[in-house]
Amino acid sequence: MGIWISLVLGLLCIFVYLRKVGSREAGLPPGPPTIPLLGNLHVFPAESAHYKFTEWARKYGGIYSLKLGPGTAVILTDAAAVKELMDKRSGSTVDRPAMHVADRVTGGLNMGLARYNESWRTLRRTAHAVLTPQASVRHLPIQQAEASQLLHDILRQPEARLSH
Numbered sequence: 001m002g003i004w005i006s007l008v009l010g011l012l013c014i015f016v017y018l019r020k021v022g023s024r025e026a027g028l029p030p031g032p033p034t035i036p037l038l039g040n041l042h043v044f045p046a047e048s049a050h051y052k053f054t055e056w057a058r059k060y061g062g063i064y065s066l067k068l069g070p071g072t073a074v075i076l077t078d079a080a081a082v083k084e085l086m087d088k089r090s091g092s093t094v095d096r097p098a099m100h101v102a103d104r105v106t107g108g109l110n111m112g113l114a115r116y117n118e119s120w121r122t123l124r125r126t127a128h129a130v131l132t133p134q135a136s137v138r139h140l141p142i143q144q145a146e147a148s149q150l151l152h153d154i155l156r157q158p159e160a161r162l163s164h
């Protein structure tokens, strides 16, 4: 008898735990209704996600959340919110989850995928030196020269435009 009660209680605990998987935790931004286990995975767009993301943004606002099974994605679509969270509060939002496959493929050298550590800070410093609006003004003469060269090459050898 005792073993059956333990079994039923055990199953009940598993059931209660599994029911929570996929549900939106308190404190998260709003988002589409979830279902147990999957959360929003069953409505997650397989392609052209930006259309669905835009539709949800109109409904739930510039910051909303999606439950992807036990995981959470927070979608930022509002420029002011992006500036606030990614720039002004970057101290607490700069890191990202470990992505082992991406790490293997890029050798940890992709700024968009790498964790926040010394390597990332080196990448960022380097990018900052060449990619800010002020810095990119310095590339303008090179860009104009390359554009002229490209047009010249296409004029002379139109059939080889792809290699140009």
Ligand SMILES: *[C@@H]1O[C@H](CO)[C@@H](O)[C@H](O)[C@H]1NC(C)=O
Residues within 6 Å of the ligand: 103, 107, 108, 109, 113, 114, 115, 116, 117, 118, 119, 120
């Ligand atoms: C920084 O993190 C990446 C993973 O994104 C890793 O590949 C790299 O070795 C780390 N660099 C340092 C200095 O810890």
